[in-house]
Amino acid sequence: MKNKLYIGTNTKMYKTIAQTAEYLEELGKQIKTVDREKIELFVIPSFTALESAGRRACDYGIRIGGQNMAWEDEGQYTGEISPAMLKEAGATIAEIGHSERRHVLGESDEMENRKVHAAVRHGMTALLCVGETGLQKEHGVADETLRIQIKEGLYGIKPEDASSIWIAYEPVWAIGTGGQPASAEYACERHRVIRDTLFEHFGDAAYTIPLLYGGSVNMQNAEKLISVPDIDGLFIGRSAWDAAQFGEIIRKVLAAFLRKHS
Ligand code: PGA
DSSP, X not given: OOSSEEEEEEOTTOOOHHHHHHHHHHHHHHTTTSXXXXXXXXXXXXXXXXXXXXXXXXXXXXXXXXXXXXXXXXXXXXXXXXXXXXHXXXXXXXXXXXXXXXXXXXXXXXXXXXXXXHHHHTTOEEEEEEOOOHHHHHTTOHHHHHHHHHHHXXXXXXXXXXXXXXEEEOOGGGSSTTOOOOOHHHHHHHHHHHHHHHHHHHGGGGGGSXXXXXXXXXXXXXXXHHTSTTOOEEEESXXXXXXXXXXXXXXXXXXXXXXXXX
């Protein structure tokens, strides 16, 4: 399994340029004593904050990503941001298909697939987010939903490009203020389905792909979640937006991760 812990946050439509800078500075202090060899730490801020965040994050060994990305290199796409623009601003990760993009802004699996291809083409990490809605869970089609999102989202991506792919399992019903975190047992079962689907698609390369869990991760449940065999990392929203609290979660989770692999 992975020898690194993947942990990061998407700040959604919160934090201005100044607030992001302040946040990164504090996060940098928080992780000074943390063994960075074992951690892939990332922050995905708003587009306007990307450039200044990109400059700061380098000093702290934090990777920066964009919350969305166009699939074309350039063109008449008002309101979109190209891979080259993201890279120029210091982003090396493209977050693709977050639940709010799919369910609030109407993105389809086909659109996510084009974005994954664009990320791979531009040498970026594609962080593909998947997850069933509450209704799909209730109707007993959570696994089917995940399999479709993975297979459609990764259609045409070859095993040799598997190193550019990260997957975040984020059940829609678990995300945000009204969300309930998935239990470690439930997350474990879904991660297994995702891993199996990746294996069908990529063969052995599936085992090199980091699988992150997201959706109401907090100080109380983070250690238990990371102890699950197929959970390689955590993708955290609200609980990570206070840098001191995120720092504490990182330290706790790293200790649990090292115990899991000892
Ligand atoms: P949350 O957000 O931790 O606030 O539930 C997770 C996400 O949207 O990635």
